[in-house]
Amino acid sequence: MDEPSISALKAAFIRSQVRQLETPLEPSTQWRDLLPETEEGHLSDKLIQDLVSKVNDKIKQHNRLIFSTQSQRHVAEQIESLHWARASADSSSSVRAVELDTVAVRRDADLTDPDFIASLPHEYDALHVHPDHAARRAGEEEQEQGERDAEEDQHRYTRMREELLSLSRQRDALKAKLAQYRHLQKLTEPLREPHENIQPNLVTRDGELSQQLDRTRVLLARVTARVGEMGKAKRSRQEDPSTAPQTDQQKLAWVMGRSELG
16 A cells, blocks of 8 residues: 555645634633623523524534535645655755765775875865865855864874775785795694504604614624625635635525525
8 A cells, every 4th residue: 555645644634633623612611600690690501502503513614615525635745745855955965975075985894905095185275076076165164163184084084094005005015925924834744643644664663664774784783794794605616615605696695695695
């Protein structure tokens, strides 16, 4: 259901007031006590009723003539017209004021964006888009004593802009440090779980590398012993050439002692 218009609401209000004016008058029950006695005596009740009835008729005639349905509708329409004219004037004034105060910085602007911070103008007056803002502002400053002048606003804007730029630069530096630390963290990620990510034989005492070193030390001792024996064998071969090995395999087997190591 549509909401009633302003003229309909005002017409209903006027009709309710007219109905109150059309309410028949009734004489008070104490009217006799209120009237002073006259030489002619008291007025009769019939006379009073006739008088009140005539007054009520006159009121009805007056209301029908002055407060007709057409008149009520006309008054309601005038009220609606005045209402919308006033609303339009207020809206125009508000829009005009908003246009004069319009600034280059949007309401939803991201003041954490470094590009946007860098694009802020150096001068406070450069923020306002409308060219008449300065003139209106000058007029307001002349009328209102104690209002902050342009120098105070410029100083405050400059201070806030420099502070914003400084914070933006500090944040960029912190972002660079954070990126560097994250890169180092990524490089050292394998060291978090050395038993899983690094070769176990490099970090455990009884690992494969330790066992292999033990085998190497045993083999080195045997090779050293064989080399010592080779000197003795060389001298014996010089004395008895028939006992020297004839092939390379026989020589290697004899040096390494493969039959014993196996």
